[in-house]
Amino acid sequence: GAGVSQSPSNKVTEKGKDVELRCDPISGHTALYWYRQSLGQGLEFLIYFQGNSAPDKSGLPSDRFSAERTGGSVSTLTIQRTQQEDSAVYLCASSPGTSGATDTQYFGPGTRLTVL
């Protein structure tokens, strides 16, 4: 079956530009997460969506980062005015949303962002 997909797989941008990263979760999964994996910070949580509830944005590192989830499915993570420290692999995960914290999160392959 189809897993979590992310696009693009690689993105190279110049400092100061805006970027959009896309995540398509597993069909039927109501919970969606964004994480970031970088050499300096390891794997860190960014934002969490569950159904129609207000997202948990507690992991977003600055107000340059935002995310939305349209129609309860596809999500877009936007980084404005990119900085070199934003270079990382951005991972998306989804889960069924039926068992809360004990649900298995299924990860996509990630988008590797390089800010020059």
Next chain:
Amino acid sequence: AQSVTQLGSHVSVSEGALVLLRCNYSSSVPPYLFWYVQYPNQGLQLLLKYTTGATLVKGINGFEAEFKKSETSFHLTKPSAHMSDAAEYFCAVILPTTGANNLFFGTGTRLTVIP
């Protein structure tokens, strides 16, 4: 605050030898515990998880882990390493009392299997 410590950023074992990857958590309340594996250029894949019940948890690919509350540990083991086990392994926790559902990861352990 919750934290996860993985002892050893790199572990090397011979093919056929025991694999032991260590994970300790710091929390006054037992968390939910997870082990994920990341193969090169791939996303994370769940190996196993402990939420409640039996403290010895069996996962995919012959891996297992035991939750030891007294030691605040959740070490990952496999009796006999295969070349295909070479990957990076992440221990992660979720603290059930916070209401948060996001994973909090350790720094990872890269496993090398020597033929």
